[in-house]
Amino acid sequence: MSVDKDLVIQVSKDNTEYHAKILWFDDRDDSKELDDHLDRLNPDPALRSRKIVGMNVLEKLEYSPNTNTWENGVIYDAQHGRLWNSCAYITDKGELKVKGYWHFKFIGKTLTFKRI
Numbered sequence: 001m002s003v004d005k006d007l008v009i010q011v012s013k014d015n016t017e018y019h020a021k022i023l024w025f026d027d028r029d030d031s032k033e034l035d036d037h038l039d040r041l042n043p044d045p046a047l048r049s050r051k052i053v054g055m056n057v058l059e060k061l062e063y064s065p066n067t068n069t070w071e072n073g074v075i076y077d078a079q080h081g082r083l084w085n086s087c088a089y090i091t092d093k094g095e096l097k098v099k100g101y102w103h104f105k106f107i108g109k110t111l112t113f114k115r116i
Helices: none
Strands: 002-004 007-014 017-025 056-064 069-077 082-090 096-101 108-115
Touching: 007 056, 007 108, 056 082, 069 096
Parallel strands: none
Antiparallel strands: 002 007, 002 108, 007 017, 017 056, 056 069, 069 082, 082 096, 096 108
8 A cells, every 4th residue: 555645545466567546535625525536527428437436546557677667557547537658666765656647758747655
């Protein structure tokens, strides 16, 4: 399990691919219960009724031993209903850095998670 200040995820491995699902997120600005948040902006209408808690948001990451990174993944942004390319690495402090980007790694957003 990993956490940034607003999001807790659980990372798992399935064969050679790594995945992450949402366990908790900060919803203090909303009057709804955490379990009532749905994936309403998903481009697939059939998925708009799924709950955000428990949803896989990071998929297909593959470990690259040459660079000690995870590459070729896909991250889903439920706030905007978009899929982004993704990569990840672990810092010297043991933090997990996950980057979502569109085609070019230098243009994107990085989330930092600490193991709990």
